[in-house]
Amino acid sequence: MKTLVRWLCIALAAMIAHPAMADELRPAVIEMTQMDSSALSENEEGSSQGTLDHEWVLEWKLPVAANRSQSAAPTAQPVVPDVCEIVVQPVERAASLALLGRTEMRCSGDLAGEAFGLVGLIGNADGIARFVPLDGPVQSFRLTAAEPTATIRAEPNVMQVLRDYFIIGAEHILFGWDHLLFVIALVLLVRTPWSVVKAATAFTIAHSITLVATSLGYTGLPSRPVEALIALSIVFLAVEVAVVLRDPDRQTLTRRFPWLVAFGFGLFHGFGFAGALAEIGLPQGEIAAALFAFNIGVEAGQLLVIGALVAVLIAMTRWLPKLETPTIRLATYAIGGTGSFWLIERVVG
Incomplete structure (x- = not known):
């Protein structure tokens, strides 16, 4: 069991540290x-x-x-x-x-x-x-x-629309690295199950609001500042994780109000989701079904990531406590470095 957990830790760190493009889902x-x-x-x-x-x-x-x-x-x-x-x-x-x-x-x-x-x-x-x-x-x-x-x-077949857009939504959170890194950093910082649930729910509600509003034409923001703010959200959480690693008793803003921080940044992530969905397009006559399925797919992918990460963290705490802090530190620096690169690229590039 220890060998399995060790390999899971290495895989987690390698996955996070892997240099990936943000929002890779460009079908x-x-x-x-x-x-x-x-x-x-x-x-x-x-x-x-x-x-x-x-x-x-x-x-x-x-x-x-x-x-x-x-x-x-x-x-x-x-x-x-x-x-x-x-x-x-x-x-x-x-x-x-x-x-x-x-x-x-x-x-x-x-x-x-x-x-x-x-x-x-x-x-x-x-x-x-x-x-x-x-x-x-x-x-x-x-x-x-x-x-x-x-x-x-x-x-048109509404069930086909539901199936296809559910898969597209799940893939977007699993392969859209900027959204994925935000969720991972949030879990690394919050840790306690109930706080993770509240933060994830707030994040989902927030990005659903802006995704639907933008897709229906009620609001919208230029893509470049939105992408920069998404990168900033990753850097913000990575810095807070690093601070907590140095001082475990430190009550950072996200530790005190995880749902509020997740909700605030989730609004901007919703604009990012809407931009990706705009590239794909929505089927006329089935817009509501497509938006619903896409949102549910995003949530399913998000829960899959959160569940897997929480399982790894619990396993490390139980069987490999000496590896827990170094692994989280490595993941935090990788997340922060990647987010910083994206932030500079999106502001300057």
Whole structure:
């Protein structure tokens, strides 16, 4: 048992210390949009070709990992329905950490039951497919390497929306490192189960408020100051953990009012969640279901992290008390260093 706990401690420290990009969840997106005649391309002679020739536009965004050159193009490629024919040569251009593509298609017959998507997604990479007809609700689908295409439905399926956005929300807290480090630092500082529950609940309520309000268009903040404040929240908690490690009896602000600090910073984290969700998009007609499922997914991922971390801390206290303080100190310096780097990068860079 001691060996197992020791390896869990090492894995925890390595995970936190690993240099990761903030908000790594940047899914590939492909969108198939029906166009009216006024929005279509012109032919080589300069006249409009009409809705029968250019009825649909297909656009896609393929993220490029931050540690790769922009010239290292992603391998994923768009898939078009069998009843559609590409009539405009696809055009791709580089953007910030992404490759953007666009083409136009002519489709015939009913598209219900047809498939489109992105083949070549690597590993655990996710994608979002959106189908946007002129006379019907938007349909959204989650794509994976194992299931790279989505089947267009005659009518949207609310259960599919709930499932997909729940998974997206859980993945965002598990792979969005800035939110994850905040939760980890909060647990390392608060420690007592009831205080952790209150703080986590306050954090969830706060980020849910700003996420929903921003997604519905009632409020919003520019992404750059929001991302800087999220990084600042990580540094703030890391400093408090370091202070408590030196003086275990010190009652810092978060130790006295964990729910208040978690709620305050949670509001800004909600703006960050909303920014990530804006990149993915919300299905028209199922916005409430998508927001609900995304929030529940975030909460599920958060509880998973908190439960795992509390279990490790309890195991260390019981079986490896001599490793507890050094491990927490290592994790704290890694969290604080990473948060400081992000803070400087987001303020200056």
